[in-house]
Amino acid sequence: MFTTYVTVTVIGAVFNGAAAVTYLIGHEYPKTQADMKGIDRKWVPVLGMLLAAGTVGLLAGLAVPVLGNLAATGLVLYFIGAIIAHLRVGSRNIVGGIVFLSTAAAILVLGLVNNGPW
Template identity: 80%
Template sequence: MFVAFATVSILGAVFNGAAAVTYLIGHEYPKSQPDMKGIPRKYVPVLGALLAAGTVGLLAGLAGPVLGTLAASGLVLYFIGAIIAHLRVGSRDIVGGIVFLATAVTALVLGLLHHGPW
């Protein structure tokens, strides 16, 4: 069980870490997303910081179960919100969000199965 939990946590950290970097360095894709969703661009660094915090939390969760549970829960909420934001404006480009959400849910479930709730 630990191998599956560690693998998914590391994979989720890689996915979210890469996304966080693109948000924080000012890449064009993250800048275009708030424009499409009607969100001010000033929130792009905040979203990047949330992704970075989730990345660090997933990795810390390998040593401290509570941190991993909190990070995975936060990422689940983040990606549910992202998918809703896409659907709200009529965008059907949600495959990436679903993959990230599935990774976060899997990390959360495997963490809970491996460590328990605390």
């Protein structure tokens, strides 16, 4: 079970790390997504930093389990918010958000099963 936890955590860290880089380098995709959702573009780097913090927290959680649980919880909340933001403006393009949410939720569940809450 620990091997599954580590594998899913690394996959989640790669997913979120890649997304964070996309947001932080000023790529056009996050900007157009922000425009579509009615979010000011100044929030794009902030969202990227949240993703980056989640990525670092997931990896740190391999050594300090409570950090991984907190990071996974934060990412679950982040992606619930992202899906709600899409639905609020009538966008049904939520498959990516669901994949990211599912990955974060799996990491959280596996972390709690393997390590407990603390």
